[in-house]
Amino acid sequence: MSRLLSRLLSRSAFLSNVGIPRQNKNKITKALFYAIMVASIGSLQFGYHLSELNAPQQVLSCSEFDIPTEGYPYDRTWLGRRGYKQCIPLNDEQIGIVTSVFCIGGILGSYFATSLANIYGRKFSSLTNCILNIIGSLIIFNSNSYRSLIIGRILVGISCGSLIVIIPLFIKEVAPSGWEGLLGSMTQICIRLGVLLTQGVALWLTNSYHWRWILFGSFLIALLNLTMWFMVGESPKWMLAHGRVVDAKLSLYELRGGTFDEAAQEIQKWQQQIESGDPLIEPTTTNSISGSNSLWKYLRDKTNIKPRHVITILLFGQQFCGINSIVLYGTKIISQLYPQHAIKINFFISMVNVLVTILVSLLIHNLPRKPLLITSTILVSITSFVMGMAMNHNKMNLLIVFSFIYMGVSTMGLNPLPFIIMREVSKPQDMVLAQRYGTICNWIGTFIIAYTFPIVHDILSGYVFITFAIIACLISAFIWKKVPETKGYKTGYNQVWANY
Structure with missing residues (x-):
């Protein structure tokens, strides 16, 4: 896949259209392609959660007077036998609240994301957010009440709000020079793919008996993303900014390929950038009212x-x-x-x-x-x-x-x-x-x-x-x-x- 991508992008006409320097045409290695793909699944999670209530809301919600009390068909399904309600009592205002509280979580997650990612690293922060997404997704899937839906949506909102900030940082830091714009676009593309995936799953599962499995899909995506992150290294720029010079060289060498000396030379350029006073990674801003960067x-x-x-x-x-x-x-x-x-x-x-x-x-x-x-x-x-x-x-x-x-x-x-x-x-x-x-x-x-x-x-x-x-x-x-x-x-x- 990575070779095919590199060949396509190496064509001169295409390179001139998207503004990619020719000298970078061979710098998309399998390891780099995999790392960017793994990071971009975080955007997929965002798109999935953003649209996950779109299709099923008509069968998910009902008046409290419409809920069957006994003997209804859902009791004979696997979910029904385990106590899951066929629908949850929600009016239009409550549907709006359940949908919108995702944004409250998103504000919290995005506000603190850069600071936490600068302290603990891009990889660790992404792993943490995947775990939070898994927990929130399971709460939503198991919800039988308005309150639990809200709790789950806030948790996945925090996770997705944070991921949508961390992912572009990671991609920007691992992308070869000249590729930042094109690879950075993966964030928006994968958000749209997440929305499309939700609607695709909904084609088969939007009914009174299976709508919960649409919500379960976000759990599977987060679990997959969590697993795949363990095979991706930390951002070399973040490592260098924290004084881990040797680790930064090894990480860059694994991502970019070539020779170890070439990786060491690029690390040296980054060190000179730090010495000149230019920030190598996105600077952390303080949260205090009196802080110089608040x-x-x-x-x-x-x-x-x-x-x-x-x-x-x-x-x-x-x-x-x-x-x-x-x-x-x-x-x-x-x-x-x-x-x-x-x-x-x-x-x-x-x-x-x-x-x-x-x-x-x-x-x-x-x-x-x-x-x-x-x-x-x-x-x-x-x-x-x-x-x-x-x-x-x-x-x-x-x-x-x-x-x-x-x-x-x-x-x-x-x-x-x-x-x-x-x-x-x-x-x-x-x-x-x-x-x-x-x-x-x-x-x-x-x-x-x-x-x-x-x-x-x-x-x-x-x-x-x-x-x-x-x-x-x-x-x-x-x-x-x-x-x-x-x-x-x-x-x-x-x-x-x-x-x-």
Whole structure:
């Protein structure tokens, strides 16, 4: 697999398109490929949990008056004989809470992830998060009550929130020079693959007797990831930053191949980088209010007003355009007009999302940010409006077609670009804090959509997507007037903001 990947990426036309230097074409070894694949399964866990309640929520939840007391068919299944309820009493608000508390855990996990990973290492932190994910997944699978669902979802949220921060750090630190952008895209690709996997499993298991096995799937993924991590070494850059020079050389040699002397030479370059004062790994920020690198100080710093404004609007706005409404509640939306095939349609929407994500990941690092972001946002506005009108007028085919288009156009810009731009509009010394702030904004936005969408959708029906369309239109105007182009400005922060 790794040889095939290397051959494909070595073709000159492809290399020029994705911006990979030719001299790096042979540096993807089997060991490096395996390490990146193992790390990326953490993103798969995130995508799976994000969408795991989408398809089964209609059979998972019921009114307390609808629960059979005895003799119902589920009693004759393996799960029924062991005391598992056929469904759990949940109203629309409780479904929103169970879905959205994943984001509360995500905020906690992502906020402390960098600090803990810098102290204990990328590998140990990932192993710990896999264990936490296993525990949370089992709690969700065994849940017979609203309360236990919440506990399980918070635990897996903490795990996934942490993994989604640690994984890009690990990949960035092991990737050969020139490959960081392409390999870093594995995070987004695997998130979409996780969503697709959930919807694929749901095709067979979304019924009143087997829906719990969808939730059990996340346990299997976490267990697989935990096992595979034991065959992956620690990040060599993290080892070197902690004074483990010999271990760093051995780890880099095992990952990159070549000769041990070549690994030693690269380690020497990293040591020179440390001596020059440049951080080798993402710096740890303090959590105290008075700390020189605290998030509180970042929020109060007047020199950060412009980038902070951009980050806030883009990261909140991304969610308020309704991107995750399909990921979280797509089956519920489509089933109103096409109940027999809603799960299948949602699966194919997820498949389109994966394909577009892969295509965009190959090209996005060489395209100008601002035009692509404006184009994506305007198209999201148009497709959201059409979806809303289709729902209001019971135009089933129109809704399905534009659901595909909606996910595709959001994936081409509005979904990935805010996470790239939030670092590029920030001062170098504030990039880590800016990323932390933007991640929190995004998690809060996801929480708001996850909690309110079932309630608002039941009240407004298709008008909720017309609301998304209006928000997307306003955000596109904001991008045009207030967001600078960040692609290609090698001199940094001052040049990016020169005309704003």
